Amino acid sequence: MSEMQMRVSDEDRERTAQQLQQAFTEGRLTHPELEERLENALKAKTYGDLLGLISDLPAEQAPATEVVELASKSGGVKRTGDWAVPRRLRCSSKYGSVELDLSKAVVPHSVVDIELDLTYGSAKIILPEGGAVNVDAFNSDWGHISTSDVPNRQRPGALYVVITGRSKYGALSVRYPRRRWFTH
Template sequence: MTAHAEPWTRVSDGERDRVVRRLQQAFADGRLGPGEMEERLERALTATSHGDLLPTVADLPDDPDDLDDVVQLTLTGGRIRRSGDWQVPRLLRVESEYGGVRLDLSRAVVRHQEIDIELRLAYGSAAIVLPPGATANADGVRTSWGSVICAAPGRARPGRLHVRITGELGYGGVRVRTPRRWFGLRR
């Protein structure tokens, strides 16, 4: 949620969700009591404008997730690959003119319960490997000449990583899956 938005501007579901997460964190940190938490949650969930939403978190510390946990990877040709023990940001933007993308989250360090991956690929496909138990929603991906296949549950589950994948692909597809196992070992 942006603090500089006009008070009458309507809020999105994503902005409400971020405020709810911020309130939940404040409650977990002991900054809010149960009664106040319940009251603020109700106001946040029913807010229609920034003027309704902003007061629910005005006296809480800034959310570090909203400040700078965004990474942009841009490539003209070649491949973008991330695997092993890498730090996953809250928002990962990936742009490539000619080339594929492989993001393996199965052993990555993910500090957030929900992350967003935005793909902008002109010629190339993307493969995203989720950790066991994670969920993903790839309904926000559009492709001109390819398919979007998501082999993971699409609805977020409490306490589990949820990945939202959005973007546009000209000539290529997206495949989202969990790690493959071979005789109990990761491949």
């Protein structure tokens, strides 16, 4: 079975609907087009169905040349909570670690490129539920790369993070937020 024939979840349908609403807000779709595509998104059964609804829309809203740089020589780089994630992010740290929590961040792009340049530190990237990651172009000389249960294939309407760069002695960990179980 091809990926396009795989069945979608309610969350996949909702992400696609959000992307369609954003396209309407930007003036890329008329109101009748939005209504028709939203109806079809809610009835979609496969990834192919959803991709057909957004394939003529841009995947990114910011120029690919815009790069935000976060750097530290002896401390760490950390972004958590409600922060704006740029389309391209370059993080470097010689002795510290990098922690980027995207789970509660504002991410207006469907694809985010993160370049890591670490010498002695490690990196932890936390994705929102449903997000996917590609770490094929990240190299760790003496550390390990862990993506836990995070898929590496891009999915319609979901955040897709591409991580490149290197770490000489540190590790890279990509995961979803930890679930908290409360007992009453």
